[in-house]
Amino acid sequence: MTAPAERRDLRRWAALAVALTVLAGAALRLVFVGHDPLGLGARFAAVRHAHSHLGYYLFLFPAAWLALRAAGGWVPGVRLAAAYGAVSLLAAAAFTVQGYGAVSIAASTAVGAVWAAEAVRRWRRFGDWRDASPVALALGLCLVVPIALMTRRDPPLAAHLARSFLTLLLLGALLPAWLGKGRWPAWAWLAATALAAFGGGFEWAPGRLVGYGACAVGLWQAVADAPLSHVARALWRATALGFAGYALGLPSAGHGASLAGVHFIALGPVAVQALLVRPGRPVSPLLWPYLATVGLMCAALLAGDLPWVPGSGLLATRVAAWSGVACAALLVAQLARRP
Numbered sequence: 001m002t003a004p005a006e007r008r009d010l011r012r013w014a015a016l017a018v019a020l021t022v023l024a025g026a027a028l029r030l031v032f033v034g035h036d037p038l039g040l041g042a043r044f045a046a047v048r049h050a051h052s053h054l055g056y057y058l059f060l061f062p063a064a065w066l067a068l069r070a071a072g073g074w075v076p077g078v079r080l081a082a083a084y085g086a087v088s089l090l091a092a093a094a095f096t097v098q099g100y101g102a103v104s105i106a107a108s109t110a111v112g113a114v115w116a117a118e119a120v121r122r123w124r125r126f127g128d129w130r131d132a133s134p135v136a137l138a139l140g141l142c143l144v145v146p147i148a149l150m151t152r153r154d155p156p157l158a159a160h161l162a163r164s165f166l167t168l169l170l171l172g173a174l175l176p177a178w179l180g181k182g183r184w185p186a187w188a189w190l191a192a193t194a195l196a197a198f199g200g201g202f203e204w205a206p207g208r209l210v211g212y213g214a215c216a217v218g219l220w221q222a223v224a225d226a227p228l229s230h231v232a233r234a235l236w237r238a239t240a241l242g243f244a245g246y247a248l249g250l251p252s253a254g255h256g257a258s259l260a261g262v263h264f265i266a267l268g269p270v271a272v273q274a275l276l277v278r279p280g281r282p283v284s285p286l287l288w289p290y291l292a293t294v295g296l297m298c299a300a301l302l303a304g305d306l307p308w309v310p311g312s313g314l315l316a317t318r319v320a321a322w323s324g325v326a327c328a329a330l331l332v333a334q335l336a337r338r339p
């Protein structure tokens, strides 16, 4: 199969996954404001697991593979991509039904095996920041067993490790793949992202300051060199500024800030780059209203961290819910127009 066909295949998985992920996310947001026609409130944790795993397995990783493919790098072949898509969907369905159970763990292990294969295939001598990506992926995979073992024995430790794991994947493994060539040497990027991951994950302020501060600078520089649309470039710059704010503990570097961060990255620059703004095609009229809802939802998530503003919690929850629903609807409408 030719490279363009592989790209189409990956893009279809990413489009399907992003649609399912945002619809589940919108349903979860509505639970927070008391609208729960599907009765998800009783299974909130399980659906949240399905949502976040689907987002990582079947949107953030395929989006990185699309970018790697465009740069002539490694991507799974069509059969492996199809098997990966199928086990990812199976994992998401099993998370929804049983939470962490035999099927979701087995399917997630298969997903992890594909990531391990990616780490092996992309492993090279250290050059620029892209070569940190397979190492960060391998390091992240090493955290999976400790997280699983600690989940029952020491749930707070497992939660800190899980946050560190997700950040290591996002910043260490995926960012260089999404953006391509960067100015930072691989060892420096690896050190910065490991500090950011453990500083953020374990709420260790000095590690967060140095790690996210360094990531802000490295990302800003990489964005200057990357072949991006104007919209994607502006969104990545906003991401770098967000890292700088998080490094400084603004507004509070709490749960709302980390939720706003992952949602801004996924729905903003990554979705725009992978699915929404394509070279040689006209920009959709839905793009700007969609980005406005992403901005509003992320601002509301951040505002939820501001306890000194009276009433901000309730208002922020409402704004996050309704802007999130509008964001999901616009994104699905946009994908239906141009999958």
Ligand code: HEM
Residues within 6 Å of the ligand: 018, 021, 022, 023, 024, 025, 026, 027, 028, 029, 048, 051, 052, 053, 055, 056, 059, 060, 258, 259, 262, 263, 266, 267, 323, 324, 325, 327, 328
């Ligand atoms: C592809 C896009 C998306 C990805 C990759 C994604 C990823 C994630 C991740 C990783 C988490 C867990 C975060 C944590 O616990 O720190 C999460 C939670 C959540 N997401 Fe998303 N998400 C996406 C889109 C959306 C959208 C569009 C909405 C709303 C319309 C949404 C609503 C939620 C909700 C309600 C939670 C649980 C928040 C909580 O427990 O406080 N997500 N998402």
